[in-house]
Amino acid sequence: MALYAIGDIQGCHAEFCELLSLIGFSPACDRLWLVGDLVNRGPDSLAVLREVKALGPAATTVLGNHDLHLLTVAAGHRRAHRSDTLAPILEAPDRDELLHWLARRPLAVAEDDLLMVHAGVLPQWSVDDVLARAREVEEVLASDGAEDFLQALYGDRPEAWRDDLDGYDRLRIIVNVFTRMRFCTPEGRMDFREKRGAAFAPAGFAPWFAHDQRRTAGTRIVCGHWSTLALMLAPNVLMLDSGCVWGGALTALRLPDGRVWQVGSRAPVIPEPR
Numbered sequence: 426m427a428l429y430a431i432g433d434i435q436g437c438h439a440e441f442c443e444l445l446s447l448i449g450f451s452p453a454c455d456r457l458w459l460v461g462d463l464v465n466r467g468p469d470s471l472a473v474l475r476e477v478k479a480l481g482p483a484a485t486t487v488l489g490n491h492d493l494h495l496l497t498v499a500a501g502h503r504r505a506h507r508s509d510t511l512a513p514i515l516e517a518p519d520r521d522e523l524l525h526w527l528a529r530r531p532l533a534v535a536e537d538d539l540l541m542v543h544a545g546v547l548p549q550w551s552v553d554d555v556l557a558r559a560r561e562v563e564e565v566l567a568s569d570g571a572e573d574f575l576q577a578l579y580g581d582r583p584e585a586w587r588d589d590l591d592g593y594d595r596l597r598i599i600v601n602v603f604t605r606m607r608f609c610t611p612e613g614r615m616d617f618r619e620k621r622g623a624a625f626a627p628a629g630f631a632p633w634f635a636h637d638q639r640r641t642a643g644t645r646i647v648c649g650h651w652s653t654l655a656l657m658l659a660p661n662v663l664m665l666d667s668g669c670v671w672g673g674a675l676t677a678l679r680l681p682d683g684r685v686w687q688v689g690s691r692a693p694v695i696p697e698p699r
């Protein structure tokens with residue numbers, strides 16, 4: 426029995442299957458953690474969704490920004506972007522089942538000394554804070570209020586967390602932290618414009634994981650989202666987005682020993698913008 430974490434798949438179904446067979450994954454005795462962004466931009470998001478859903482309790486996936494974009498487009502609140510590859514899901518006979526399943530995935534999961542989110546966590550949040558805030562959003566996504574919430578989901582504001590935020594502002598910033606954040610200030614103000622690597626931090630900002638006083642520093646965080654950082658295996662930050670959809674690779678990491686497997690992307694290399 427082993428636990429494997431896999432980075433952002435984004436519809437790269439062939440690479441996902443190749444990676445599962447490379448690690449010898451067995452749903453009967455192994456477990457899979459997926460860092461989110463199962464869908465979009467890549468060639469076969471529908472097959473990825475069906476495959477991960479069919480793995481049942483053997484696979485745990487957290488929601489990423491592209492997964493939420495799919496839910497929002499499906500609800501009719503946003504138009505698909507030109508580079509989106511979501512149409513086959515929206516037209517699939519099992520679309521409702523797949524979307525219902527996706528909307529009930531968590532935003533954060535913790536087990537032993539591990540914590541998984543798609544993008545990051547604010548420096549001033551403890552592991553308990555992370556889980557409590559994730560549950561707030563998960564409850565709404567699984568409720569009758571989900572459609573209204575998805576309509577109010579998008580936006581960069583508020584840009585800083587406050588404990589007394591409420592309503593959609595509170596839910597929106599929680600989602601932005603878990604699914605979109607790259608750079609923030611020590612107080613937890615976020616920047617969403619810069620998508621390049623750590624060297625491009627806007628003045629006053631640093632990568633979310635680089636702040637000295639970060640309260641989750643003693644926990645191993647499994648995440649993805651920041652493909653311009655490529656694969657980053659710091660002792661307590663395991664960032665697994667190695668840019669498969671951009672021509673990079675899809676990565677699997679075995680926990681707790683840290684052995685890594687990769688399969689090369691079948692997509693052409695796209696240097697930017699991610």
Ligand SMILES: [Mn+2]
Pocket residue numbers: 462489490491543604649650651
């Ligand atoms: Mn992402």
